[in-house]
Every structure is written in C-alpha cells, then in structure tokens.
Amino acid sequence: MPGNKYNGTPVTPRTRLERLLLNRELRKFNRFFNPSDELDDGLKEAELFANDSVLNKDENCGPFNEETFSEGVDGSERLHKQRLLVVANRLPVSAVRKGEDSWQLEMSVGGLVSALLGVKEFDARWIGWAGVNVPDEIGQKALTTALAEKRCIPVFLDEDIVHQYYNGYCNNMLWPLFHYLGLPQEDRLATTRSFQSQFDAYKKANQMFADVVNKHYKEGDVVWCHDYHLMFLPKCLKEYNSKMKVGWFLHTPFPSSEIHRMLPSRSELLRSVLAADLVGFHTYDYARHFVSACTRILGLEGTPEGVEDQGKLTRVAAFPIGIDSERFIRALELPQVQDHIKELKERFAGRKVMLGVDRLDMIKGIPQKILAFEEFLEENPEWRDKVVLLQIAVPTRTDVPEYQKLTSQVHEIVGRINGRFGTLTAVPIHHLDRSLDFHALCALYAVTDVALVTSLRDGMNLVSYEFVACQASKKGVLILSEFAGAAQSLGAGAILVNPWNISEVASSIGYALNMPADEREKRHNHNFRHVTTHTSQEWAATFVSELNDTIVEAQLRTRQVLPLLPVNDAVERYTQSSNRLLILGFNATLTEPVHTLGRRGSQIREMEPRLHPQLKEPLKKLCKDQMTTVVVLSGSDRTILDENFGEYNMWLAAENGMFLRRTTGKWMTTMPENLNMDWVDSVKHVFEYFTERTPRSHFELRETSLLWNYKYADVEFGRLQARDMLQHLWTGPISNAAVDVVQGRRSVEVRAVGVTKGAAIDRILGEIVHNQGMKAPIDYVLCVGHFLVKDEDIYTFFEPELPIETPPIVRCRLPEPVGLPVPKIPCGRSRSKTHLKKQRSLSTLEGNYLGSGGWRPMVDDRISVHEGSSVLDLKGENYFSCAVSRKRSNARYLLGTTDDVVTLLKQLADCLH
Ligand SMILES: O=P(O)(O)OC[C@H]1O[C@H](O[C@H]2O[C@H](CO)[C@@H](O)[C@H](O)[C@H]2O)[C@H](O)[C@@H](O)[C@@H]1O
Numbered sequence: 049m050p051g052n053k054y055n056g057t058p059v060t061p062r063t064r065l066e067r068l069l070l071n072r073e074l075r076k077f078n079r080f081f082n083p084s085d086e087l088d089d090g091l092k093e094a095e096l097f098a099n100d101s102v103l104n105k106d107e108n109c110g111p112f113n114e115e116t117f118s119e120g121v122d123g124s125e126r127l128h129k130q131r132l133l134v135v136a137n138r139l140p141v142s143a144v145r146k147g148e149d150s151w152q153l154e155m156s157v158g159g160l161v162s163a164l165l166g167v168k169e170f171d172a173r174w175i176g177w178a179g180v181n182v183p184d185e186i187g188q189k190a191l192t193t194a195l196a197e198k199r200c201i202p203v204f205l206d207e208d209i210v211h212q213y214y215n216g217y218c219n220n221m222l223w224p225l226f227h228y229l230g231l232p233q234e235d236r237l238a239t240t241r242s243f244q245s246q247f248d249a250y251k252k253a254n255q256m257f258a259d260v261v262n263k264h265y266k267e268g269d270v271v272w273c274h275d276y277h278l279m280f281l282p283k284c285l286k287e288y289n290s291k292m293k294v295g296w297f298l299h300t301p302f303p304s305s306e307i308h309r310m311l312p313s314r315s316e317l318l319r320s321v322l323a324a325d326l327v328g329f330h331t332y333d334y335a336r337h338f339v340s341a342c343t344r345i346l347g348l349e350g351t352p353e354g355v356e357d358q359g360k361l362t363r364v365a366a367f368p369i370g371i372d373s374e375r376f377i378r379a380l381e382l383p384q385v386q387d388h389i390k391e392l393k394e395r396f397a398g399r400k401v402m403l404g405v406d407r408l409d410m411i412k413g414i415p416q417k418i419l420a421f422e423e424f425l426e427e428n429p430e431w432r433d434k435v436v437l438l439q440i441a442v443p444t445r446t447d448v449p450e451y452q453k454l455t456s457q458v459h460e461i462v463g464r465i466n467g468r469f470g471t472l473t474a475v476p477i478h479h480l481d482r483s484l485d486f487h488a489l490c491a492l493y494a495v496t497d498v499a500l501v502t503s504l505r506d507g508m509n510l511v512s513y514e515f516v517a518c519q520a521s522k523k524g525v526l527i528l529s530e531f532a533g534a535a536q537s538l539g540a541g542a543i544l545v546n547p548w549n550i551s552e553v554a555s556s557i558g559y560a561l562n563m564p565a566d567e568r569e570k571r572h573n574h575n576f577r578h579v580t581t582h583t584s585q586e587w588a589a590t591f592v593s594e595l596n597d598t599i600v601e602a603q604l605r606t607r608q609v610l611p612l613l614p615v616n617d618a619v620e621r622y623t624q625s626s627n628r629l630l631i632l633g634f635n636a637t638l639t640e641p642v643h644t645l646g647r648r649g650s651q652i653r654e655m656e657p658r659l660h661p662q663l664k665e666p667l668k669k670l671c672k673d674q675m676t677t678v679v680v681l682s683g684s685d686r687t688i689l690d691e692n693f694g695e696y697n698m699w700l701a702a703e704n705g706m707f708l709r710r711t712t713g714k715w716m717t718t719m720p721e722n723l724n725m726d727w728v729d730s731v732k733h734v735f736e737y738f739t740e741r742t743p744r745s746h747f748e749l750r751e752t753s754l755l756w757n758y759k760y761a762d763v764e765f766g767r768l769q770a771r772d773m774l775q776h777l778w779t780g781p782i783s784n785a786a787v788d789v790v791q792g793r794r795s796v797e798v799r800a801v802g803v804t805k806g807a808a809i810d811r812i813l814g815e816i817v818h819n820q821g822m823k824a825p826i827d828y829v830l831c832v833g834h835f836l837v838k839d840e841d842i843y844t845f846f847e848p849e850l851p852i853e854t855p856p857i858v859r860c861r862l863p864e865p866v867g868l869p870v871p872k873i874p875c876g877r878s879r880s881k882t883h884l885k886k887q888r889s890l891s892t893l894e895g896n897y898l899g900s901g902g903w904r905p906m907v908d909d910r911i912s913v914h915e916g917s918s919v920l921d922l923k924g925e926n927y928f929s930c931a932v933s934r935k936r937s938n939a940r941y942l943l944g945t946t947d948d949v950v951t952l953l954k955q956l957a958d959c960l961h
C-alpha cells in the first residue's frame with residue numbers, strides 16, 4: 049500500500065498534486081496485485097470485437113466489464129469499481145436490423161471507440177446513438193435489450209434530428225471549423241442560413257442524451273461526456289442535478305479563439321461546456337485555445353487551473369489519449385494474424401510497403417498524401433517498382449456532400465497515378481474504400497516499412513500509435529503530420545512534416561525509405577516506449593481521478609468563499625435599529641450593470657459611471673429617513689459623485705475618502721497640505737505611454753491617484769501590458785515615492801501612500817457625527833461595495849475585534865453631550881481569540897479630528913468639535929459588511945451582482961413609511 053516513502057506509514061495528502069500522486073500510486077498498486085483481472089477481461093473483449101467485427105448477440109460480454117464486486121484469484125474481495133457513464137454520440141457498436149425484433153451489432157470504427165475499449169478499471173456503461181433510425185416501439189425495445197448485453201444504452205434520434213444535428217451542425221459546421229477548414233465552400237451561404245434550425249436540433253439532441261443519462265444516473269456516478277457532438281450536455285446535466293460529477297472531453301482540436309469566434313452560437317457553446325467540472329483536451333495547445341476563447345469571448349478569468357466565473361472554477365487540462373497497446377502486441381502472436389502477415393509478405397515481396405489508414409475525411413489529407421507519393425515516384429524513378437502505397441480509406445459520414453465529393457476526388461487522383469506509373473502486373477497505389485477487421489489491420493501494420501499520416505488537422509490520430517505498437521520487430525518509420533495531436537508525443541521518433549508542403553512530404557518519403565537500421569531502431573524505441581506507457585487505460589483513469597479530485601477541490605474552495613448576505617436578517621435588524629449608517633461604494637455597486645464582453649461592451653457608457661436607474665427611488669427614500677445616514681464612498685472624483693448624487697440628502701466621500709461633503713454643504717478635504725505628489729507627473733507620463741499602446745484602454749487622472757483601466761482591451765495583451773507597466777513603475781518612477789499600487793482585475797491604480805477607504809472612514813465618521821449633532825451612537829452599519837484589496841480595510845474597521853498587528857488608525861470622537869454608553873462590542877465572525885487584542889472602544893481613543901489630518905473646508909472656515917463619547921454601539925449582528933461580486937474578501941458576506949444591491953436597497957426602503 050503506498051504510504052510515506054520514508055517510514056511506510058500512510059500519508060494524508062494536503063494539496064491537489066499530493067492527492068493526484070497518491071491516487072496514481074494506488075492505481076499502480078491495484079494493477080500490480082490484480083493483473084489477471086485486467087488482462088483477462090481485455091483479451092476476451094478484444095477478441096470478441098476482433099473476430100470478424102461482428103458482435104455475437106449471445107455473448108454475455110460487452111465493451112465494458114460486467115462485475116462491480118468479484119472474487120480475486122486468491123479469493124479476496126477486489127476493489128469496488130467506480131460507476132462510469134460514458135456518453136458519446138455513437139455507441140461502440142452500430143446496429144443492423146435483421147427482422148422486426150432482431151438486431152445484429154457491429155463494432156463502429158474510429159479513434160474514440162478504439163480508445164474507450166481500453167477502459168477497464170470502471171464499472172462502465174456507454175450511452176449513445178446506435179447509428180440507425182428506429183421509429184417503432186418493437187424495434188426500440190428489441191434493440192435496447194440487445195444492447196443491454198453489451199452494457200450499452202441507446203439514445204433514439206429520428207431521421208430529421210440526425211440530419212440536422214449530426215450531418216448538419218456537427219459534421220458540416222463544427223467539424224470543419226474545429227479543424228481550421230472553414231465552412232464548406234460551395235454551400236457556405238446555405239450553411240449559414242440553416243444555422244439556426246441546425247443549432248436548435250443540436251440542442252434538442254443534446255437534451256435527448258441528457259434525458260437518457262438522467263434516467264440511468266445513480267448518486268456517485270461519474271458522467272463522462274465526449275466530443276463536439278455533446279457540447280451542450282454538461283449544462284443540461286447540471287441543470288437537472290447540480291451535484292452530478294460531469295466531465296467533458298474533446299477528441300478534436302479546439303481551434304484558436306479567432307476561429308471559434310465565427311460561430312453564431314460561440315458563447316452558448318462555451319458556457320454549456322463550462323458547466324462541467326472538468327474539461328479535457330488532447331494537447332495543451334487545445335486547452336490553451338479553449339481558455340483563451342473563454343476569456344476573449346465571454347470575458348471570464350483564465351487561470352493556470354482553468355476558467356473562473358464568479359468564483360466557480362471549471363478545471364481545464366490536457367489528457368492525451370492512448371491506445372490499449374497490449375491488445376495490439378498480443379494480437380500479433382495470434383495464428384490468424386501470423387497467417388495474414390505471411391500472405392502480405394509474399395504478396396509484396398521485393399517491394400517496400402508504405403501504409404495509410406484513415407477515415408475518408410478531408411482532415412486526413414489523403415489527396416495531399418497521394419500527390420506527395422506521386423512526386424516521390426516522379427523524382428525517384430528507381431523506386432517505381434520497389435515501393436507500394438496501401439491506402440485504407442474507411443467510408444465515413446457518407447450522407448454529407450463534402451465527404452461524397454472527397455471520395456470522387458481521391459478516386460480520380462489514384463486512377464491517374466496508377467495509370468501513369470502502373471505496369472501490366474503491378475500498380476503503385478492500392479486504394480481500398482472499406483474498413484479492415486482488427487486482425488487484418490494488425491498484420492498490415494506489422495509488415496509496413498513506412499507509415500504515412502498526413503492529417504491537415506487531427507485531434508490525436510491513433511493510427512500512428514497502433515502502427516508503432518505493431519512494429520516491435522520491423523522498426524519501421526513513421527512520417528507524421530505536425531498538425532496531428534500525436535506529433536506532440538511521437539514527434540521525437542517520427543519524421544514530422546507539413547502535409548501542405550507536398551515536396552517536403554515527398555522528400556521525407558525518400559528519407560524514410562533509405563533510413564539506416566540504427567536510426568530506425570532509435571526512433572522506434574522512443575515511440576514504442578511512449579505508446580506502451582501512455583495507454584488508453586491510463587488516459588481514462590487519469591481523467592476520472594482528476595474529475596473526482598476536482599469535486600474535492602471545489603468543495604474546499606466553496607468553504608473559503610463568502611456566504612451570501614442574509615438579506616431578510618439585514619432588513620429586519622435595520623428596522624429594529626434607531627441610528628443606522630449605510631456606507632455604499634459606487635462603481636460596480638450602485639452602477640448599472642454593463643456587458644463587458646471584450647469587444648462588445650459599452651465602453652463609452654461605462655467610462656462615465658451612472659447610478660442604476662432602479663436605485664433612484666429607494667435611495668431617495670433612504671436618504672430622507674431621519675434615522676438613516678447614507679454615505680457613498682468611492683474612488684471616483686468629486687464631479688462624478690456630484691453628478692450622480694447631488695440631488696440626494698447624503699454624504700459623498702470622493703477619491704477614497706480624501707474629499708467629503710454633505711450634499712447640502714461644500715467639499716472638505718483631509719488631504720494634508722504637504723502631501724507629496726511629486727510622483728504624479730512621471731506616473732502620468734507612463735500611463736499615457738501605455739494608453740497609447742494598448743487599444744481601448746484609458747486612464748483617469750484624479751487629485752490623489754491615477755487609474756489605468758484596460759477592461760475593454762484584449763485581455764491577454766492588457767495583462768501583459770499591465771505587467772510591463774508595473775515592472776517599469778516599480779523600478780523607475782515610483783521606486784522611492786510614497787505611493788501605493790492597487791491592482792484591480794483589469795486596472796492599475798497608483799495612489800498617495802496610506803489613502804484607503806478604511807483609513808478614511810474614521811475621519812468621515814467623526815465629521816458626520818459632529819455635523820449631524822448625533823446624540824445617540826450608531827447601532828446599525830451596512831457597508832456594501834466592490835472594494836479592492838487595500839480598500840478592504842473598511843470592512844474590518846467596524847469589526848469589533850482586531851488583530852494585534854493592526855496599525856493604529858486615526859480616531860474620532862463624539863461631540864457633546866457626553867455620557868453615552870461605552871460600546872457593546874460582540875465577538876467577530878470567525879476570528880480565533882488567540883489572535884485578538886482587546887475590544888476596541890472608540891470612546892477611549894484620542895482623535896486628531898482637528899489636527900493635521902482633520903477636515904478642512906475647501907474654501908472657508910474650519911470645523912470645531914468637542915470631546916465626546918462613543919460613536920458606535922454596534923452589536924456584531926447589527927453589522928453587515930458585504931462584498932459585491934468578489935467571492936474572496938474580508939467582508940462578512942457576499943452579494944453576487946449590482947442587481948442584488950438593488951433588491952437589498954429596495955427592501956430596506958420598503959420598510960420606511
Ligand atoms: O463517428 P464518425 O462520425 O464516423 O467519426 C468517427 C470519430 O472521429 C473522430 O475521432 C477523433 O477521436 C480520436 C480519438 O480521440 C482522435 O485520435 C482523432 O484525432 C479524432 O478525429 C471524432 O472525434 C469521433 O467522435 C468520431 O466517433
């Protein structure tokens with residue numbers, strides 16, 4: 049049993065990586081002690097499918113293993129297998145109707161099927177379409193029963209849905225786009241026109257898959273959705289049951305966001321996929337493109353772990369698929385395969401064999417491959433009767449016009465070349481429009497000297513892996529397209545080519561055919577090691593293990609996330625209090641929500657923040673209330689606050705509290721007269737420079753700070769520019785200046801040192817109490833804002849217990865009459881007593897209300913205030929600090945959006961008469 053490496057005792061993993069490593073060791077351990085389990089099942093199954101690619105209906109064995117619990121060889125009970133629901137468009141078998149209630153099942157061809165057949169560690173069921181329209185109930189029942197024996201569950205799609213969803217949206221739209229081929233040339237307009245109906249069918253089909261999953265789902269199951277056919281499925285599943293563990297894996301490339309951006313349904317598709325807990329791709333590049341599409345198109349945050357939306361993380365990672373290499377290696381020993389090998393060797397004696405195995409799909413670059421072979425023959429006449437190219441082109445998606453066109457194109461080229469270089473007894477290209485059975489395919493791989501994989505784009509390409517697995521004795525050469533996912537794993541051993549460059553491929557063929565044995569061996573060994581260690585079993589186990597772990601991680605994260613504001617409680621306590629203070633931020637708190645989707649947001653509108661129109665009424669009512677004091681405390685400058693709030697009876701604190709006025713009075717400031725602002729010019733210079741060079745960024749020059757905002761700029765470019773700017777500022781203009789830098793999600797602010805909302809609130813409070821002649825202490829505080837890091841000190845200001853390290857803050861006093869009660873301050877929310885210092889009583893503190901930090905009118909006389917008593921009589925439960933749309937914060941509570949702020953203030957206002 050894996051344990052502590054040094055003392056053998058079990059260890060408790062603390063981090064995600066530790067958990068995953070432990071999990072990996074556990075899997076290795078299980079495999080080591082239960083090897084027969086895996087191999088026996090695998091072999092039975094492989095042979096079942098391999099015989100003549102027809103599944104025997106009576107065989108009580110399917111693509112997946114039957115038992116969940118069973119006896120080990122030594123009689124011990126084996127581990128409980130995780131239940132896994134694999135959901136893919138196609139089942140691993142296609143059904144052929146033989147009578148009203150009888151069906152024959154044939155194995156489907158394709159990389160996804162091959163890979164998932166290797167998945168044996170789970171108690172798995174496969175949910176998908178059987179590739180046939182079954183309109184009648186008798187037929188559906190009989191097929192369901194036949195498939196159940198193979199642990200497959202059908203989704204019945206009618207002809208129209210298949211036409212619109214599978215042939216249309218999936219294969220005519222998503223497939224070419226995801227492979228960078230663009231929309232089909234000839235019927236591009238028609239495709240664009242039929243988009244909406246096809247997309248509707250796509251969503252409908254996905255919902256039909258979801259319905260079947262929901263019917264068969266049991267608590268604790270892992271649901272693994274596959275491929276571009278089912279991008280809507282994660283959302284449908286999570287809407288039905290948010291606790292379901294949902295993973296989604298894409299078998300094709302995920303294109304650059306510039307391509308994905310063309311899809312009219314681009315945002316809906318991304319959002320649906322993001323509903324999954326874990327999203328997987330074959331390569332890091334595809335994962336990177338996906339994250340970038342989410343940041344650029346949806347405006348979400350991309351992190352090294354994945355994509356974050358309102359604190360919810362969807363993990364995104366690369367899980368390169370593999371094959372069940374053992375199955376191929378073992379098959380080579382079978383007598384029927386050996387017979388095939390012998391036959392093939394005799395048939396092609398004296399000639400080198402080159403092989404291509406592809407579905408007849410435009411992404412596979414078959415015409416380009418054949419043209420390169422033609423060029424090779426043209427330039428190397430000595431090879432013409434010494435080499436043969438065997439091209440297996442498996443028919444696929446034959447109802448889609450583009451695929452029909454490709455078939456005739458390939459036939460035409462092959463015919464021309466064979467006519468040109470063929471002899472009476474031999475042709476250079478053997479082209480087969482059909483699939484081969486497993487044994488024939490293995491034999492073919494084994495006798496091949498050079499395999500040619502020239503995909504124009506390919507998610508992974510398993511043919512290249514299978515070829516390598518079957519080459520232990522021959523050690524043939526693999527020519528591999530750099531645009532196949534496999535190039536990232538087999539790149540070192542293969543000869544990598546750009547399939548669009550026909551001359552390069554032609555010369556690579558020459559290089560491969562002439563390659564010395566020792567180089568062939570070295571290259572082969574490298575690839576063989578990879579193929580035999582990165583298997584489909586490993587792939588599936590890693591994905592499922594990470595999916596399980598993602599759920600654990602999400603639970604841990606949820607615990608760190610703030611609880612939602614208990615609105616009813618906040619309202620009730622408001623009504624029960626008699627001197628209440630509402631401190632409200634402005635930007636992203638009281639403003640209208642704007643759509644910040646990169647290029648589409650209303651930048652012009654947002655650059656001048658406006659009060660949410662629905663807040664006007666409630667705010668007016670709250671401000672009129674004698675027992676309520678409203679303060680808007682913002683980083684914005686005075687003009688903006690004047691414009692938005694001039695008409696209300698409230699307090700305005702501009703530039704993070706540096707300026708203050710009651711709307712009935714004039715602006716005052718506590719900005720020290722000798723505040724050193726020498727740094728402003730040089731920072732402004734830098735901000736101007738970056739604004740000029742970062743399209744759609746802008747900056748604001750305030751009296752005590754400068755703010756550079758890149759919210760509407762390209763996210764990645766903006767972030768790079770911000771990094772560059774900060775580096776420059778820290779090493780140059782502000783290296784010795786008395787400034788603070790506040791980094792927002794998409795902004796950089798440089799302020800005079802110590803200017804924070806928390807530092808200002810004390811002085812503001814003093815002025816309010818004094819100015820309003822408050823007789824009773826404040827007994828209710830609601831502090832709501834989208835306050836960034838440094839400004840979060842405002843939330844803690846009102847917390848009754850402060851950590852010892854808290855720096856002294858400027859204090860204030862109540863004016864006369866004195867004799868008010870000493871504040872009753874209850875315990876803070878979650879602070880450990882050991883970290884606390886004694887309760888803070890404002891009445892005992894010396895104020896510098898009139899000192900250097902005191903309020904000065906902007907133009908005329910000074911205010912004077914008398915010594916007084918306690919400003920606050922705040923019971924812990926009468927204090928509500930609330931962060932708006934920032935899940936991690938020092939505030940006690942969270943409000944999701946500005947709309948929630950509207951609801952809250954409306955409710956408070958409704959309590960007033
Ligand atoms: O079912 P079809 O429409 O006939 O297509 C067959 C499969 O083609 C695609 O395969 C991809 O998956 C492979 C394994 O991950 C990968 O190696 C290859 O590069 C991909 O093209 C498709 O993604 C599957 O859904 C289809 O079943």
Ligand SMILES: O=c1ccn([C@@H]2O[C@H](COP(=O)(O)OP(=O)(O)O)[C@@H](O)[C@H]2O)c(=O)[nH]1
Binds near residue numbers: 157
């Ligand atoms: O006659 C054939 C030709 C191919 N294949 C299988 O089809 C899969 C093709 O997968 P790949 O990843 O190369 O490409 P895909 O077709 O999925 O795009 C491989 O596992 C092949 O073994 C097959 O079973 N019979």
